[in-house]
Amino acid sequence: MKLNWQSLKRNILGVGPSSSGEGLDPDLLKEMARGIATTRPDEIGCAECFDQMDQFVEITLAGKDSSQAMPLVQDHLNRCGDCREEFEALLAAVSAVS
């Protein structure tokens, strides 16, 4: 059988999540595999990320390298969609009003 990577993805967009696994997006599995491979023992959780997020945003807006200044916050933001979404919103809010 000839497999077509693009058509696989189109099918997912068309039919949404599938219960058979056939509609599973291969990119999601790749992302999961990368997430596992890069797992580190010193990751911080969402609470610690939230504690430091205001500071992280200000460092970012000051044009400094926030990922170097606060690497664990950056690592958490790379992994956690909830926190990343809030970080982006906070960045947008603060940069617009300051």
Next chain:
Amino acid sequence: MPERTNEEWLADLRGAEQSAALADLRAFLVRGLGYALASRRDVDDSIIEDFVQEALLKILGALDTFRGESKFTTWAQKIAVRVAFTEMRRRRWQDVSLDSIVEAHDLDFVPDMMIDPSAGPDQQAAQHIFLETLQRLIATELTDKQRQALVAVRIQGMPLEEVARRMGTNRNALYKLLHDARQRLKRKMEAEGLTPEEMLAAFGSPG
């Protein structure tokens, strides 16, 4: 809005100037959230006012926890953003049960179907080994809770916060649970001779 130092914000919000300071802070947060959520169709001005009202109560209750590591207004905006996203996620997912999106077959994929055909033959072979191993280890090494959370968050894209609510836990604890799951899978893979470096090479670098 008059400029205030962090100390002035705290003093005003705690003292006789509270109502003026609250009005200024409210206007500031409404403006910030307006920018941050401008692209969202499910949000209008009155919803933003509601978010800010709830945020102001939380902010007043949390003044003692402000450590002065940022501007007071940035810290306050962070709380408003959290309130807004918590509520938007709750509304967006309110009719979705965990069982309905986490079905037993969600990770019942055929590894060969998931291999990137544009990859070279060696990379395809490596992907096959990793996917097959990953699938087996997810089935045998994770707890039911870990597997359920992994599928809901990573495959179905449900926010951690919403999965946590349904599992009777909180977002921070759920992140830890997923972290433990990743660590276990990583260790088991290494025990089978599959290194993280090889895994990253097989699936390309992030980005």
